[in-house]
Amino acid sequence: MPERSATILPTRTEKGPAAKIRAGVAAVRRRFKIPSPEQKGITDLEKYIETGLQAIKKGDYETAISIFSKPKAAQSAGLDIEESIGVLITGTPQDKAEAQGIISEVGLRTRFNRSEDGKDGIIKTGYVIIATPGMADYEGPVALTPAMRELIFHNVALINAEEWIHALRFKQGIDILTDNVDSHSDTDETEVALYLLQKGVPLTERFLRQYNRRDNLRKMGYNV
Numbered sequence: 001m002p003e004r005s006a007t008i009l010p011t012r013t014e015k016g017p018a019a020k021i022r023a024g025v026a027a028v029r030r031r032f033k034i035p036s037p038e039q040k041g042i043t044d045l046e047k048y049i050e051t052g053l054q055a056i057k058k059g060d061y062e063t064a065i066s067i068f069s070k071p072k073a074a075q076s077a078g079l080d081i082e083e084s085i086g087v088l089i090t091g092t093p094q095d096k097a098e099a100q101g102i103i104s105e106v107g108l109r110t111r112f113n114r115s116e117d118g119k120d121g122i123i124k125t126g127y128v129i130i131a132t133p134g135m136a137d138y139e140g141p142v143a144l145t146p147a148m149r150e151l152i153f154h155n156v157a158l159i160n161a162e163e164w165i166h167a168l169r170f171k172q173g174i175d176i177l178t179d180n181v182d183s184h185s186d187t188d189e190t191e192v193a194l195y196l197l198q199k200g201v202p203l204t205e206r207f208l209r210q211y212n213r214r215d216n217l218r219k220m221g222y223n224v
Helices: 017-032 037-057 061-067 071-076 096-108 146-172 186-198 205-219
Strands: 079-082 087-089 111-114 121-124 128-130
Touching: 037 061, 037 071, 037 146, 061 146, 071 079, 087 096, 096 146, 111 146, 121 146, 128 146, 146 186, 146 205, 186 205
Parallel strands: 079 121, 087 128
Antiparallel strands: 111 121
16 A cells, blocks of 8 residues: 655634734734733732732731732732631740640641642631630630740741742742642742742741751752
């Protein structure tokens, strides 16, 4: 049998008013460097994250936590944000270990996941509430020393910032999420720490210890 040669079909060219409009919009964007809606969403997301990071740098951790709990900025970048459940501090923490337990509880309530189809991301942030008389399980006056307040709220602010940065990197196509579970590799977590470090955000001892961040950053030449 003679060999069959492959037939090369001509490239299909869109025609009509709709095609002309799309071509015109693309030409205007190229000329005036107007970003696409997706690019603009990513840029807006990065700017919004920066407002939260600036609050952390100023030591205004509660403002940072509030910034990272608002859904509007996430939605503008094509992300969803789940309603969070806060951790209630019902009594004065007696030591750092008890404070670390509170921070860990917040961490369990804070995450960034892929959607089921892998195209979108879902942020869930965490926060702490200092109990007042009349609240459930209230044990008495909650008196946080400045050092204790710093320890708790600084770490909670970083936990929230971490998930927003994962969301940003996911939208940029550079965050590596494992195929089987919605968790991040040590590489991802180190890159988040590096992002914060390069922005001048102070990192806590707890944050640096997790996911081998400190060791990995030191291997990269950073003195942390």
